[in-house]
Amino acid sequence: MPTRRFFLRNSALAMAGAGAAPSWLERAVCAAGAPVKRKKVLVAIFQRGGADGLNMVVPHGEKAYYDLRPAIAIPRPTADPGKKDDAALDLDGFFGLHPSLGPLKPLFDQGHLAIVNAVGSPDPTRSHLDAQRYMEGWMNRARGRERAADLRRPYTPAAGACYPRGRFGESLRRIAQSIKSDVGVEMAWADIGGWDHHVNQAGRRPSEGALADLLREYGQGLRAFWTDMGDRMSDVVVVTMSEFGRTARENGGRGTDHGHGNCMFAMGGGVGGGKVYGRWPGLEREQLREGRDLAVTTDFRDVVGELVSRHLGNQAVKAVFPGHDVKAVGLV
DSSP states (O other), X not given: OOOHHHHHHHHGGGTTSSOOOOHHHHHHHHHTOSOOOOSOEEEEEEEETOOOHHHHEEOTTOHHHHHHOTTTOOOOOOOOTTTGGGSOEESSSSOEEOGGGGGGHHHHHTTOEEEEEEEEOSOOOOOHHHHHHHHTOOOOHHHHHHHHGGGOSOOOOGGGOOOOSSHHHHHHHHHHHHHHTTSOOOEEEEEEEOOOOSSOOSXXXXXXXXXXXXXXXXXXXXXXXXXXXXXXXXXXXXXXXXXXXXXXXXXXXXXXXXXXXXXXXXXXXXXXXXXXXXXXXXXXXXXXXXXXXXXXXXXXXXXXXXXXXXXXXXXXHHHHSTTOOOOOOOOO
């Protein structure tokens, strides 16, 4: 019979509401050994639908970006007070954050948030389902719902942290609660959907529209989790991912179609933040994958594999990603 610690520890794996968790996450827990209290925690967040990494982490130093996206590109960083709210937030002189991700900019500046660009899956599919299966797999939904219910008790976030309303904010709040309950949580999983922006991705202004609204919820949620966890973040790493990116060129509906390369965020204890990792392949036609997509130069399994092995201390990483030789990214 499972102990209460095992019961709660595994409930955190299905906090996305739908009960989905990546197969590599389940293997990482199983390979780690007997259920015991750990000091290190990995929180994985999936942006379901194919997030537009090129407008999340804007290559404002790349002329081709503006040629490819005349209607939806995020303007270059500016000091003009009248235009600042719509412009990219400069990170390193070449890349910048979408203005709706303002809550995360201080974390990057302080060295707590790292970004990996031109990252993704080696699977060439443009199908959401196939790509999601490759990156995440599925766990038993009924088991996830049953076990998550054990954590539904009164909880007040610390330091005035304000999670965004909705399923994503609630998932992060419950993950923070479970970690701070000291029941031995090692890994947790949440997702945020709605990233499949084929049309009306942007509004009249870059700070408006479907993507801007979703990024605002995403950024506020991550910042609230950081604030809520306080000193406990030294033992926690949050990593985000999506099944694929979007096309480099905008389509006729002020949106983007299914692409390939994307970006991942990592924040928390031990992460070498304040840096954009990965080799940038460029956006000129001859540099694009199949003439249309950002090329992948870093395998997502290398990012997650490094966190599993170096942050969690799980040396059985080959059991987590069978058949893949994890290469160092340098995040931790």
